[in-house]
Structures are given as C-alpha cells and as structure tokens.
Amino acid sequence: MKTITVEPLTATEFAPYGNVIEISKDAQSFAINAGTTQRFHDLAHVTVSGKNARPIISMARAQPFHFPIKLTMLERHPDGSQAFIPVTPTRFLVVVAKDKNGTPFNPRAFLAGPGQGINYFQNTWHGVLSALDVVTDFIIVDRAGDGENLQIHEISEPYEIVL
Amino acid sequence: MKTITVEPLTATEFAPYGNVIEISKDAQSFAINAGTTQRFHDLAHVTVSGKNARPIISMARAQPFHFPIKLTMLERHPDGSQAFIPVTPTRFLVVVAKDKNGTPFNPRAFLAGPGQGINYFQNTWHGVLSALDVVTDFIIVDRAGDGENLQIHEISEPYEIVL
Numbered sequence: 674m675k676t677i678t679v680e681p682l683t684a685t686e687f688a689p690y691g692n693v694i695e696i697s698k699d700a701q702s703f704a705i706n707a708g709t710t711q712r713f714h715d716l717a718h719v720t721v722s723g724k725n726a727r728p729i730i731s732m733a734r735a736q737p738f739h740f741p742i743k744l745t746m747l748e749r750h751p752d753g754s755q756a757f758i759p760v761t762p763t764r765f766l767v768v769v770a771k772d773k774n775g776t777p778f779n780p781r782a783f784l785a786g787p788g789q790g791i792n793y794f795q796n797t798w799h800g801v802l803s804a805l806d807v808v809t810d811f812i813i814v815d816r817a818g819d820g821e822n823l824q825i826h827e828i829s830e831p832y833e834i835v836l
Numbered sequence: 837m838k839t840i841t842v843e844p845l846t847a848t849e850f851a852p853y854g855n856v857i858e859i860s861k862d863a864q865s866f867a868i869n870a871g872t873t874q875r876f877h878d879l880a881h882v883t884v885s886g887k888n889a890r891p892i893i894s895m896a897r898a899q900p901f902h903f904p905i906k907l908t909m910l911e912r913h914p915d916g917s918q919a920f921i922p923v924t925p926t927r928f929l930v931v932v933a934k935d936k937n938g939t940p941f942n943p944r945a946f947l948a949g950p951g952q953g954i955n956y957f958q959n960t961w962h963g964v965l966s967a968l969d970v971v972t973d974f975i976i977v978d979r980a981g982d983g984e985n986l987q988i989h990e991i992s993e994p995y996e997i998v999l
Contacts, residue, residue, distance in 0.1 A: 696895050696973060706964040710898040715980055717893035719882070728891045730880035730919055730955060730977060732859050735873040756893055758975050760923050760951070788923070790975070792893060801869040810859060812921050812953070812975055814893060817878055 674833045677744065682767060682783040682791070690769040690797050692717035694758055694790035717792035719814055723752040726818035733757075733811045735765075735804035744768060744832040747777045747798045748825045753816030757802060758790030761809040767791050768800030768834070777826050782834045798826065837996045840907065845930060845946040845954070853932040853960050855880035857921055857953035880955035882977055886915040889981035896920075896974045898928075898967035907931060907995040910940045910961045911988050916979030920965060921953030924972040930954050931963030931997065940989050945997045961989065 680686060684693040693716075700713040719728045747770055759765060765785050770777035777798035785791060792814070793799050802811065816822060843849060847856040856879075863876040882891045910933055922928055928948050933940035940961035948954060955977070956962050965974065979985060 692893075694893055694895065694975070696897055700895075705896070706898075709901075710896050710965050710967075712976070713895040713897070715892045715894055719891040719893060719977070728882040728977075729878045730855075730857055730882060730921075731878055732857065732863075732876040733868070733873050734859055734876070735869075738872075758893075758921075758923065760921065760925070762923070762925070788973070790923075802873050804873075810951070812857070813875070814882070814891075814977055 674831065677780060677782045677832050677834045679782045679784045679834060679836050682785045682789055687783060691794045692792040694756065694792060695788055717756055719754055720795045721753040721816040724819040726752060726816055728814065729817045731813040733802060733813055735802050735809050735811060737804045737806055737808060740836045742834040744780060744800060744828060744834055746825055746827050747800055748823060749796050749798045750822045751796045751824060752818065752820060752822040754792055754795045756790060756792035756814040758812045759809050760812060762787045763807055763809055764805050765809060766803035766805055770798040772798055780832060837994065840943060840945045840995050840997045842945045842947045842997060842999050845948045845952055850946060854957045855955040857919065857955060858951055880919055882917055883958045884916040884979040887982040889915060889979055891977065892980045894976040896965060896976055898965050898972050898974060900967045900969055900971060903999045905997040907943060907963060907991060907997055909988055909990050910963055911986060912959050912961045913985045914959045914987060915981065915983060915985040917955055917958045919953060919955035919977040921975045922972050923975060925950045926970055926972055927968050928972060929966035929968055933961040935961055943995060
C-alpha cells in the first residue's frame with residue numbers, strides 16, 4: 674500500500690489548499706477594546722456561491738482516528754469554503770489534494786497542533802474530519818443553500834497515512 | 837450605581853440578541869463521516885451587508901476582566917453579525933441590549949460557560965469582548981468590507997455588573 678507521511682501544518686505549506694487559523698506572530702494583528710484584546714485579523718476567507726447560499730456556523734463532535742489511518746476517499750465542496758477549528762485543545766489530521774481534470778492527485782497529510790484550525794478553499798479536495806487521540810469538538814464555518822455541494826472521490830488504491 | 841446581575845446564558849433568553857453556539861441535545865444534529873462524527877448544524881447565521889462585504893474568520897487573545905465589571909459603553913455593527921467562540925475552555929461575559937430609536941436600553945449580562953460561544957445578530961448592541969479568569973483565545977466570525985461598521989454608545993451613568 675502507498676503511504677503518506679504526515680507533515681507539520683504550516684501556513685506556507687498549506688497555502689495552496691487553504692488558510693491556517695492560528696494566533697501567530699506573522700499574522701496581521703491590532704489592539705481592540707482599549708488594549709485589553711489583540712485581534713489577529715482576517716485569518717480565513719469564507720466564500721459561498723450558488724442559489725440561496727449563506728455562511729453558517731455549526732459544531733461537530735468527532736470520534737478519534739488512530740494511526741496508521743487508511744485514506745479511501747476524498748471530498749470537495751464546489752459551492753463553499755469550509756473551516757474546522759477545534760475547541761478541544763488537541764491535534765487533528767488534515768488531508769488535502771490537488772485537482773487534475775476533476776480528480777484529486779498527490780494527497781498530502783498535515784498534523785494540526787493544538788491552537789491550529791484550518792479553512793479549506795472552495796472546491797479543494799480534502800479528507801473527512803479526523804480527530805486524533807481524543808473525542809474532539811470542532812467549530813465549522815461553511816455553507817448552507819440549495820444544490821448538491823458535495824463531490825466524493827473514492828480512491829481505487831487506498832493510501833496508508835503514517836506519523 | 838445601577839447594577840446588572842449576571843444571568844446564565846441560554847438559547848431561549850439570548851434569542852432576541854443572537855445565537856448560542858454550543859453542542860446541545862436540543863440542536864438539530866446528524867451523523868457524518870460514516871458515523872464517526874455528529875454534526876450540530878446551522879447553530880448561527882453569518883450575515884454581512886454593504887459594499888465589498890465578505891465574511892472573515894479572525895482570532896483574538898483577550899486579557900481577563902474581574903467582577904465587579906463597570907459597563908461604560910456599548911457598540912454595534914450595522915453591516916454584519918459577529919460571533920465569538922472561545923477555544924480556551926473557560927467562561928466569558930456577554931453583555932447585550934435592546935435598541936430604542938438608535939439608543940441601547942435595558943442592558944443584560946450573560947455568563948457563557950465553557951463550551952458556549954455566541955453570535956450577535958447584525959446591528960445588535962453589545963459590550964466589548966470580556967474574558968474572565970484567564971487569558972482567553974477566541975475565534976471571531978464577522979465582516980470585512982467598506983464603510984464604517986461600528987457605532988459606539990457611551991453610557992452616561994455606567995452600570996456595575998455583578999455575579
């Protein structure tokens with residue numbers, strides 16, 4: 674079986690696929706509320722398209738996966754970005770892939786550390802939400818609206834994701 | 837000085853002002869990802885208006901306030917909803933008010949428990965982000981765009997918020 678080795682999640686490496694949502698020294702930030710709060714501004718763009726499209730906030734409670742993790746499918750949402758931000762202080766797994774003529778290729782796996790969330794760009798191939806170690810609660814920012822906003826690609830020769 | 841006594845944050849009491857973002861048995865939920873994840877769907881609506889308006893995700897690191905807390909001003913955002921969800925597992929203070937002819941009245945204070953976030957409806961009067969007890973990191977979902985999206989009301993006779 675082909676293997677994918679997990680990489681650390683950094684804004685630079687993740688840039689082709691989406692935003693990393695985190696408090697970092699590199700982020701544009703400014704003081705608000707008479708200096709009591711520092712705002713790290715515009716870390717992720719929420720985009721939606723299609724009929725009756727609107728951005729929504731949801732939550733998810735995810736059971737953990739355990740390495741090695743089999744990658745058998747990827748999905749994407751043609752009509753909206755999708756952000757996942759853990760409110761449980763723990764790591765989670767982020768799998769993404771580039772697209773070639775409607776088919777994902779070259780999947781990569783990133784390990785998001787505690788304090789990191791991600792936002793997949795609209796129409797970007799990604800794996801299912803993958804908590805690790807513990808049951809993890811996530812904030813989701815994505816789209817509601819008409820139409821089918823999900824494409825699924827079953828991988829004929831599954832990968833094994835290893836740490 | 838007039839006092840405001842903090843109330844527990846519940847979806848019912850908060851309904852005139854915004855959404856409570858939490859995993860609750862009452863929320864519409866369904867299984868995703870082959871049953872490994874439960875999605876609590878559409879807990880908060882993100883709305884934006886005005887020229888070049890777009891929803892964005894930011895973060896904030898807030899220094900804590902300590903009771904009794906003086907309420908000297910309220911603000912509102914005419915062109916967008918605004919959500920605050922702590923990623924630090926702790927409580928925080930939420931102050932809101934109704935509007936009468938462009939002026940806030942009858943301010944109320946809610947204590948959000950760990951696991952609760954809130955989304956202020958567009959153009960709803962609210963207090964500044966108020967962490968309690970510890971330095972708290974928040975996810976913010978609000979608006980970027982042109983124009984002045986902030987109205988501030990200084991309170992001539994400040995309130996004291998007590999637990």
